[in-house]
Amino acid sequence: xxxxxxxxxxxxxxxxxxxxxxxxxxxxxxxxxxxxxxxxxxxxxxxxxxxxxxxxxxxxxxxxxxxxxxxxxxxxxxxxxxxxxxxxxxxxxxxxxxxxxxxxxxxxxxxxxxxxxxxxxxxxxxxxxxxxxxxxxxxxxxxxxxxxxxxxxxxxxxxxxxxxxxxxxxxxxxxxxxxxxxxxxxxxxxxxxxxxxxxxxxxxxxxxxxxxxxxxxxxxxxxxxxxxxxxxxxxxxxxxxxxxxxxxxxxxxxxxxxxxxxxxxxxxxxxxxxxxxxxxxxxxxxxxxxxxxxxxxxxxxxxxxxxxxxxxxxxxxxxxxxxxxxxxxxxxxxxxxxxxxxxxxxxxxxxxxxxxxxxxxxxxxxxxxxxxxxxxxxxxxxxxxxxxxxxxxxxxxxxxxxxxxxxxxxxxxxxxxxxxxxxxxxxxxxxxxxxxxxxxxxxxxxxxxxxxxxxxxxxxxxxxxxxxxxxxxxxxxxxxxxxxxxxxxxxxxxxxxxxx
Numbered sequence: 001x002x003x004x005x006x007x008x009x010x011x012x013x014x015x016x017x018x019x020x021x022x023x024x025x026x027x028x029x030x031x032x033x034x035x036x037x038x039x040x041x042x043x044x045x046x047x048x049x050x051x052x053x054x055x056x057x058x059x060x061x062x063x064x065x066x067x068x069x070x071x072x073x074x075x076x077x078x079x080x081x082x083x084x085x086x087x088x089x090x091x092x093x094x095x096x097x098x099x100x101x102x103x104x105x106x107x108x109x110x111x112x113x114x115x116x117x118x119x120x121x122x123x124x125x126x127x128x129x130x131x132x133x134x135x136x137x138x139x140x141x142x143x144x145x146x147x148x149x150x151x152x153x154x155x156x157x158x159x160x161x162x163x164x165x166x167x168x169x170x171x172x173x174x175x176x177x178x179x180x181x182x183x184x185x186x187x188x189x190x191x192x193x194x195x196x197x198x199x200x201x202x203x204x205x206x207x208x209x210x211x212x213x214x215x216x217x218x219x220x221x222x223x224x225x226x227x228x229x230x231x232x233x234x235x236x237x238x239x240x241x242x243x244x245x246x247x248x249x250x251x252x253x254x255x256x257x258x259x260x261x262x263x264x265x266x267x268x269x270x271x272x273x274x275x276x277x278x279x280x281x282x283x284x285x286x287x288x289x290x291x292x293x294x295x296x297x298x299x300x301x302x303x304x305x306x307x308x309x310x311x312x313x314x315x316x317x318x319x320x321x322x323x324x325x326x327x328x329x330x331x332x333x334x335x336x337x338x339x340x341x342x343x344x345x346x347x348x349x350x351x352x353x354x355x356x357x358x359x360x361x362x363x364x365x366x367x368x369x370x371x372x373x374x375x376x377x378x379x380x381x382x383x384x385x386x387x388x389x390x391x392x393x394x395x396x397x398x399x400x401x402x403x404x405x406x407x408x409x410x411x412x413x414x415x416x417x418x419x420x421x422x423x424x425x426x427x428x429x430x431x432x433x434x435x436x437x438x439x440x441x442x443x444x445x446x447x448x449x450x451x452x453x454x455x456x457x458x459x460x461x462x463x464x465x466x467x468x469x470x471x472x473x474x475x476x477x478x479x480x481x482x483x484x485x486x487x488x489x490x491x492x493x494x495x496x497x498x499x500x
Contacts, residue, residue: 038119039073039115039119040073040083040115040116040119042072042073043072043073043074043079043080043083044072044079044080044193044194044197045197046067046068046069046071046072046197047067047068047071048065048066048067048068048197048198048201048202048329049065049066049068049300049302050063050064050065050066051064051065051066051300051302052300053299053300054295054296054299054300054312054316055316055319057299058316060316060319060320060322061322061323061324061326062207062208062319062322062323062324062325062326062327062328063325063326063327063328064312064315064316064319064328064330065202065327065328065329065330066296066300066302066304066308066312066329066330066332067194067197067198067329067330067331067332068302068304068332069331069332069333069334070303070304070305070308070332070333070334070335070336072112073115074108074111074112074115075108075111075139075334075335075337075338076108076111076112076305076333076334076335077108077194077218077331077333077334078108078109078111078112078214078333078334079112079115080189080190080193080194081109081112081180081183081185081186081189081190081215081217082109082112082113082115082116083112083116083189084185084186084188084189085113085178085180085183085185085186086101086113086116086117086120086178087185088183088185089176089178090120094176095120095122095176096174097121097122098122098123098174099122099123099174099175099176100122100123100124100125100172100174100175100176101113101116101117101122101123101124101125101175101176101177101178102124102125102126102127102165102168102169102172102175102176102177103124103125103126103127103165103177103178103179103180104126104127104128104161104162104164104165104177105126105127105128105161105180106128106129106131106132106136106214106262106263107126107128107132107133107136107137107139107140107262107263107338108136108214108263108333108334108338109180109214109215110124110126110128110136110140110145110147111136111139111140111143113126113145113178114126114139114140114143114144114145115143117143117144117145118143118144123146124143124144124145124146125145125146125147125148125165125168125172125175126140126145126146126147126148127148127150127161127162127164127165127168128140128147128148128149128150128161129149129150129151129152129153129160129161130149130150130151130152131152131260131262132149132262133262133338133339133341133342134341135337135338135339135340135341136262136338137149139338148164148168150164154267155268165177180215180217181215181216181270181271181272182270182271182272183272184272186215186216186217186221186272187216187217187218187220187221187224187272187274188221189217189221190217190218190220190221190222190225191220191221191222191224191225192221192225194218194221194222194331195221195222195224195225195226196225198222198226198329199225199226199229199230202327202329204230205327206226206230206233206327206329207232207233207234207322207326207327207328208233208234208235208236208315208318208319208322208326208327208328208329209222209223209226209233209234209235209236209328209329209330209331210236210238210311210312210314210315210318210328210329210330210331211223211235211236211237211238211278211311211331212237212238212239212263212264212265212307212310212311212331212333213237213239213243213245213264213265213266213270213273214263214264214307214333215270215272215273216269216270216271216272216273216274217272218331218333219235219237219273219274219275219277219278220272220273220274220277222235222331223235223274223277223278224274224277227277234279234280234318235277235278235279236278236279236280236281236282236314236315236318237275237278237280237281237282238264238281238282238283238284238310238311238313238314238315239251239252239264239265239281239282239283239284240259240261240264240265240283240284240285240286240289240310241254241256241259241283241284241285241286242254242256242257242258242259242265242286243259243264243265243266243267244266244267244268245265245266245269245273245275245281246281246282246283247275247278247281251281251283252283254283254285256285259286260286260290260306260342260343260352261286261289261290261306261307261309261310262305262306262307262338262339262342263305263307263333263334264307264310264333280318282314282317282318283314284310284313284314284317286352286354287353287354288309288310288313289306289307289309289310289313290306290309290343290349290354291309291313291354292309292310292312292313292316293305293306293308293309293310293312293336293343294309294343294344295309296308296309296312297336297344302332303335303336303337304332304334304335304336305332305333305334305335305336305338305339306339306342306343307333307334308330308332308333308334309343311330311331311332311333312330312332315328315330347458347461347462350455350458351445351459356455357454357455357457357458359454363454363457365453365491365492366452366453366454366457367452367453367454368452368453368491369449369450369451369452369453370447370448370449370450370451370452370453370456370468370483371449371450372453372491373453373483373487373488373490373491374487374490374491375481375487376481377481379404379481379482380398380400380403381403381404381405381406381479382394382403382404382405382406382416382436383405383406383407383408383436384405384407384413384435384436384437384440385435386435386436387432387433387434387435387436388421388425388430388431388432388433388434388435388436388438388439389432389433391403391416391421391436392421392432395418395421400418401417401418401419401464402415402416402417402418402464402465402482403415403416404416404467404479404482405436405437405440406479410478410479411476411477411478411479412467412469412476412477412478412479413437413440413476414437414440414441414442414444415440415441415443415444415465415467416436416439416440416441417441417464420439420441421439424438424439444463444465444466444467445459445463445466445467446466446467446468446469446472446477447459447466447467447468447469447472447483448468448469448470448471448472449468449480453488453491456483456488457488460483460484460485460488464484465482465483465484466482466483467479467482467483468480468481468482468483
């Protein structure tokens with residue numbers, strides 16, 4: 001086969017002589033603002049895009065229009081409220097040079113505030129729950145913000161994001177919490193901005209708008225303005241399973257306790273949320289949200305985040321009642337860049353049970369069970385009451401990198417990684433006499449003796465170990481043993497001859 005080389009002589013007919021024919025043809029370029037004073041001037045006026053393949057595949061008759069809020073310079077709808085709240089605080093004399101902005105946030109509001117603070121010269125501290133994606137945390141740091149990570153705990157818990165932020169504000173001079181959940185300039189940004197953009201872009205014809213609830217600002221601001229100007233426009237609230245915001249309360253009786261979709265849903269009702277503007281609510285589970293987000297990538301070319309998948313899934317359910325010629329606008333809050341290690345990753349989707357590994361290479365051993373491996377029935381474990389200095393000696397003596405922590409009732413507490421122990425000791429986060437519970441990792445993958453080796457192989461491609469438990473769904477899990485890649489390789493190499 002002949003190779004077409006990339007360094008062949010050019011055949012382009014262009015010549016700088018103005019009298020020569022122009023081979024490039026005519027090009028119509030949209031006129032845009034030549035020079036903006038700073039990046040904050042690019043907030044708002046996000047595009048509205050018609051969806052085609054997905055609505056058609058579901059038999060939706062109306063137009064589905066996506067408001068692409070990830071086109072804001074900070075990457076999300078939260079840019080609008082951050083600028084609004086900062087400018088209000090400046091006007092009231094609460095923000096001055098040298099001040100520090102503090103905010104409890106799942107990431108996007110923090111990124112928007114950090115961007116505003118970077119431009120205006122303020123310090124920024126964001127208190128984020130531990131489920132916040134690594135990408136969001138890295139963006140915050142890149143914008144100069146300090147990131148404080150807390151467990152995802154209720155509002156009133158002293159170690160949760162809200163009270164940690166309050167304590168920081170009391171100890172840091174000239175600091176302010178802008179309080180996105182309470183600040184009236186949050187919904188005002190949408191009342192004066194987002195709602196009017198939608199109305200203008202649709203030429204005044206909007207029959208349904210679908211919103212979610214993070215802080216509650218977009219639902220309140222867009223809902224109030226559109227209800228004033230278009231009383232017959234339906235406002236649909238989308239709430240993830242595991243949240244308790246939807247009405248009537250019976251909708252929230254899903255049996256789900258956690259939410260994997262970031263930036264949506266709560267176990268409390270934000271102060272600024274006006275649920276009176278919502279005509280009805282739709283609940284969407286995590287799996288449906290992430291599957292829809294991935295469909296938006298593949299079938300519409302829209303690289304949105306997981307909350308956008310949640311909103312679009314809810315919108316498509318609600319839009320079934322609309323007719324041809326009507327319009328449903330869906331807010332897409334943020335983009336895919338914050339979630340490359342989460343729902344974009346097949347491995348992460350598998351780890352959450354939203355996908356199942358496929359035997360694409362036709363491995364003969366794929367459907368064998370974990371119980372078919374040569375298993376050690378007396379694995380080495382450590383107690384949660386063991387001191388860090390004791391476990392460091394044990395790791396050295398046994399030449400181990402990881403140990404399972406199990407109590408006297410065989411309940412699994414987590415994994416102790418030697419690297420975590422060293423890193424946290426060097427950073428003075430833990431001390432030799434602290435118990436190992438302070439340094440245990442809760443990031444691990446579980447299997448049972450009935451799990452197939454295909455699933456195990458996908459785990460051991462990424463993880464140092466897999467944790468074998470009695471039952472996957474039981475929390476906290478009952479421990480059985482750890483599996484390493486060598487356990488799987490031994491089975492494959494020892495058994496392959498028999499198989500062949």
